[in-house]
Amino acid sequence: MWTDVHTHLNMLDIPAELAVEEAQQAGVTQIITIGTEPDDWPLVMGFSKKFAQVKGALGLHPHSAKLYSDEIEKQLKKVLDEKNIIACGEIGLDYHYEYSEREKQKEAFYRQMVLAKEKKLPVEIHTRSAEEDTVAILKQFSGSVRGLLHCFSGTWNLARAALDLGFNISFSGIITFKKAEELREVCQKVPLDRLHLETDAPYLAPVPHRGKQNKPAWVVHTAQVVANLHKVSLEDLSQKTQSNYNDLFNISSTEIII
């Protein structure tokens, strides 16, 4: 059984029903679908209620940080209490695209970390080309907020700092790409009890599907590469990532679907 800890069911060309069904057939029995701004939060909540395999995470993406306001915060506070919403995210910093000003991104990230702390929810963090500022904010919440760095593509320095501060690392299909040698070296150093798998679908389809639209079922290709890097069987990796998921997202064993 596999978990896809970060996907965007509302952005797929295929119907969510089909994506969830195909995932189930491939052994991907738990999926977290992510909200990025108020417009998609209701869709995420809908999916998390409709499908037993799906939970939701809600937050304001760094691309949309310019929208952050007291009003949005109030809305977010409310929706984070909804059933089957198990994390705040995705939140963070993206200085690669810089669609929102850096100061505004930092403010939105910080304030949503405060919210996650209040709500006792883990976070899903998006960070790109912003290692120093990401670590500076994570430091302020070390020990009080848990979470993962999603679709990790940074340096070992960032991974090590995040791990030291108590945050986990999630790998996507990037790890299967030919040129991702450096990232594979990072992955080898991330302890198996701190590691997650995701698709970030519809983006970043893993080899051998690179270039197509990604879907949760394909997390198994990422799993195969990670298992090889860590020299463990698929079964061992499946068990580890499952238990990491349960632990981080406070999933009790009674809720697990077989």
Ligand SMILES: [Zn+2]
């Ligand atoms: Zn992201």
Ligand SMILES: [Zn+2]
């Ligand atoms: Zn995402």
